[in-house]
Amino acid sequence: MLNISNLHASIGDKTILKGLNLEVKAGEVHAIMGPNGSGKSTLANVLSGRPGYEITQGSITYKDKNLIELEPEIRARDGIFLAFQYPVEIPGVSNIYMLKAAYNAKRKHLGLPELDAMDFLVLIREKMKLVEMDEKFIHRSINEGFSGGEKKRNEILQMALLEPDLAILDETDSGLDIDALQIVASGVNQLKSPDRAVILITHYQRLLDYIVPDYVHVLSGGQIVKSGDKSLALELEDKGYGWIKEQNSSSSQVGA
Amino acid sequence: MSNSTQPYITAINSIANELPGNNLSWLQNTRNNALKNFETLGFPNQKNEAWKYTKTNVFGKKQFSLCEKPCVALLKEDISHLRDDQYLNLVFINGYFTPQLSDKNTEEGLILTNLQQMLCDSSETIQPFLSQYSDIKNQSFNALNTAYMNDGSYIKIQNNQVIKKPIQLIYLTTQQSTPAMTQPRNLIIAEPNSQATIIENYATFGESEHFTNSLTEIITQENSSVEHIKIQQECSKAYHIASISTYQHKDSRFTSHSFVFDGKLTRNEINSVFAEEGCECTLNGLYLVSGQQHVDHQTSIEHVKPNGTSKQTYKGILADRSRAVFNGRVKVHKNAQKSFSEQTNDNLLLSEHAEIDTKPQLEIYADDVKCAHGATVGQLNPEEIFYLQARGIGYKNAKELLTVAFANDMINKIKVETLQKMLQQKLSNCCTTEEI
Ligand SMILES: Nc1ncnc2c1ncn2[C@@H]1O[C@H](COP(=O)(O)OP(=O)(O)O)[C@@H](O)[C@H]1O
Ligand SMILES: [Mg+2]
Numbered sequence: 001m002l003n004i005s006n007l008h009a010s011i012g013d014k015t016i017l018k019g020l021n022l023e024v025k026a027g028e029v030h031a032i033m034g035p036n037g038s039g040k041s042t043l044a045n046v047l048s049g050r051p052g053y054e055i056t057q058g059s060i061t062y063k064d065k066n067l068i069e070l071e072p073e074i075r076a077r078d079g080i081f082l083a084f085q086y087p088v089e090i091p092g093v094s095n096i097y098m099l100k101a102a103y104n105a106k107r108k109h110l111g112l113p114e115l116d117a118m119d120f121l122v123l124i125r126e127k128m129k130l131v132e133m134d135e136k137f138i139h140r141s142i143n144e145g146f147s148g149g150e151k152k153r154n155e156i157l158q159m160a161l162l163e164p165d166l167a168i169l170d171e172t173d174s175g176l177d178i179d180a181l182q183i184v185a186s187g188v189n190q191l192k193s194p195d196r197a198v199i200l201i202t203h204y205q206r207l208l209d210y211i212v213p214d215y216v217h218v219l220s221g222g223q224i225v226k227s228g229d230k231s232l233a234l235e236l237e238d239k240g241y242g243w244i245k246e247q248n249s250s251s252s253q254v255g256a
Numbered sequence: 257m258s259n260s261t262q263p264y265i266t267a268i269n270s271i272a273n274e275l276p277g278n279n280l281s282w283l284q285n286t287r288n289n290a291l292k293n294f295e296t297l298g299f300p301n302q303k304n305e306a307w308k309y310t311k312t313n314v315f316g317k318k319q320f321s322l323c324e325k326p327c328v329a330l331l332k333e334d335i336s337h338l339r340d341d342q343y344l345n346l347v348f349i350n351g352y353f354t355p356q357l358s359d360k361n362t363e364e365g366l367i368l369t370n371l372q373q374m375l376c377d378s379s380e381t382i383q384p385f386l387s388q389y390s391d392i393k394n395q396s397f398n399a400l401n402t403a404y405m406n407d408g409s410y411i412k413i414q415n416n417q418v419i420k421k422p423i424q425l426i427y428l429t430t431q432q433s434t435p436a437m438t439q440p441r442n443l444i445i446a447e448p449n450s451q452a453t454i455i456e457n458y459a460t461f462g463e464s465e466h467f468t469n470s471l472t473e474i475i476t477q478e479n480s481s482v483e484h485i486k487i488q489q490e491c492s493k494a495y496h497i498a499s500i501s502t503y504q505h506k507d508s509r510f511t512s513h514s515f516v517f518d519g520k521l522t523r524n525e526i527n528s529v530f531a532e533e534g535c536e537c538t539l540n541g542l543y544l545v546s547g548q549q550h551v552d553h554q555t556s557i558e559h560v561k562p563n564g565t566s567k568q569t570y571k572g573i574l575a576d577r578s579r580a581v582f583n584g585r586v587k588v589h590k591n592a593q594k595s596f597s598e599q600t601n602d603n604l605l606l607s608e609h610a611e612i613d614t615k616p617q618l619e620i621y622a623d624d625v626k627c628a629h630g631a632t633v634g635q636l637n638p639e640e641i642f643y644l645q646a647r648g649i650g651y652k653n654a655k656e657l658l659t660v661a662f663a664n665d666m667i668n669k670i671k672v673e674t675l676q677k678m679l680q681q682k683l684s685n686c687c688t689t690e691e692i
Contacts, residue, residue, distance in 0.1 A: 048646050051638065076648035084646075088639045092661025101657075102647035109648070141661075142643075158647060 001026045008057035016042045018222035027194040032201045034219035035241045040201045044170040048082040077109035079165030083155040083172045090142035127160045149180045156187040168199045173207040185210030205233040260316025277375035290402035297396035309581040309613050310552045320437035320467040323350035343424040351438030365417030371408040389473045390501035397497045401439045401471040408441035413450035424455040431462035442472040446480035453483040460491035467495040476508035488516045499525040506532035516543035523552040530564040541570040542666040544686045545578035552581040559592040568599040574610035585617040592622050599629040604662050659687045
């Protein structure tokens with residue numbers, strides 16, 4: 001589904017991703033962990049098409065297409081969803097308006113008829129139950145005055161509605177208490193299917209108790225420096241990232 | 257003083273004998289004084305602080321003549337985009353009252369008629385009010401309007417009456433072969449404890465150059481409440497100068513909403529005087545300009561007596577090479593203790609060539625007052641655009657959505673539902689057609 005090869009990305013004159021390789025197949029869940037500032041959000045942003053990044057080397061193919069040349073909205077309609085680490089507040093645009101516009105944009109892209117207001121309301125109510133969100137939230141401005149946890153749940157609501165093929169969650173679990181974390185996890189678990197893939201960017205292995213990843217990768221210094229299964233996350237929690245860094249620098253010394 | 261005013265003076269003199277109420281000496285005096293003032297003042301130039309950013313030399317250059325009566329009779333269907341059967345409509349075509357397009361007054365406790373009728377039939381009831389509240393001495397456009405004073409509306413809401421139906425004054429200018437002008441004149445009196453909503457709607461048929469110079473005087477008597485909505489949707493070749501003067505008695509409430517959607521040059525002046533205690537004045541405004549359009553808002557609130565509250569909220573969206581001016585003056589007089597005043601002017605610049613000059617002007621002579629003001633100038637937030645894109649909403653659409661969102665709260669303040677819908681439509685049209 002997604003193939004990232006030798007990806008180099010920079011912002012301004014700062015190179016952040018330096019030769020990243022990652023392959024994600026349909027049906028898989030990949031967890032990406034790594035210290036602060038290692039480039040996790042950069043990767044998520046580059047995949048979703050956020051402006052400001054320059055891709056200087058490498059390639060990204062998604063569903064056999066060159067992802068790099070697609071506009072962010074086309075990527076979204078074609079099934080890529082990014083749950084933002086820091087969702088923005090948009091005063092004056094109601095949640096429900098955006099949700100309906102987003103949903104219908106995707107339907108149109110897929111050649112399906114748009115949903116009218118009534119049918120949409122039925123659908124969104126069902127999705128709101130899933131994230132245990134009160135109906136009043138969808139009539140409020142997007143994220144305006146929402147608590148941190150409410151913002152994250154709103155991201156999951158959008159994900160549940162749009163049913164992406166590739167969901168990328170950028171530290172959606174950070175700052176959540178256990179109840180909210182379980183809501184996020186169940187949102188992801190309900191989405192999981194043989195046709196879909198998930199990339200979980202996380203800081204804490206706690207999330208992985210609820211969403212079991214097929215692979216765990218460690219991102220450090222703009223590269224994936226180590227990959228493994230779920231046990232790698234436990235090891236990281238135990239030993240910290242210093243352990244990987246040491247391993248990595250000693251191995252690169254060996255190589256040099 | 258200046259030759260630029262001469263053609264206007266000649267034009268008015270030539271029809272002086274035909275103006276309504278020309279047999280009344282008090283009215284003649286008022287008109288003559290106004291004409292003299294206009295002659296002395298000339299059109300304001302940019303040395304005049306209040307006109308620093310708005311040029312008026314076009315009025316000397318173009319020499320707008322008085323609009324002719326329309327030769328084709330319009331039908332109600334022709335103006336269905338302006339008229340609304342849920343309102344009481346008073347329709348003026350090229351400045352002339354048009355009864356066949358207007359509604360009969362069905363409301364009790366309301367006098368709703370055209371000014372000409374009043375000047376001819378019951379001038380004594382309006383004599384104490386007419387031209388008593390607007391500045392004819394120093395404001396040349398007010399003087400020009402008063403010197404001509406041919407028609408407009410007279411609205412009186414009687415004691416304790418709450419008028420449920422909105423009253424709408426439609427001022428429509430039709431296609432003109434040469435640059436022509438209208439001088440609408442309105443007098444609104446809200447008697448004690450009364451309440452009404454009044455809409456002034458200015459529009460054009462076609463795309464010809466014309467000049468509207470309107471003047472509205474509003475008296476809110478004790479504990480009355482007037483909601484005033486002004487819509488400027490004249491064509492992009494229109495020069496529109498409008499002045500509203502409000503005189504507020506004890507505990508009265510005045511709310512003004514001003515919408516500017518079009519026009520080459522628009523200048524809206526609002527002055528309100530708190531003549532007695534406990535007055536409330538709320539001024540809201542929304543202007544959308546693009547191309548080379550120019551819009552100028554000048555407000556002035558005089559807290560003369562204690563316990564007054566004034567709130568001003570103006571928002572602007574500027575595209576292309578458009579320009580906007582906002583000058584909000586608040587004067588708190590020495591005795592006006594416990595006054596509260598706040599003012600904001602937020603602007604969204606959609607182009608680096610657009611320009612806004614915004615300035616609060618606070619003059620405070622009392623010590624126990626609360627006054628606040630603020631102005632912002634900004635662009636659309638790229639983070640917000642991207643967020644919407646990341647959900648599948650197209651770039652252009654996202655920008656439109658955010659532009660509408662910026663302005664929407666000004667429209668949501670309108671309680672008349674059909675009008676709110678119409679304004680929302682207008683806003684969304686402006687946001688999609690403007691190069692954003
Ligand atoms: N807009 C920016 N301009 C310059 N540097 C940035 C910008 N955004 C992020 N960075 C830098 O890029 C590096 C990676 O950031 P990020 O991808 O957010 O890391 P992570 O999500 O792993 O914490 C950090 O050193 C950060 O300071
Ligand atoms: Mg991050």
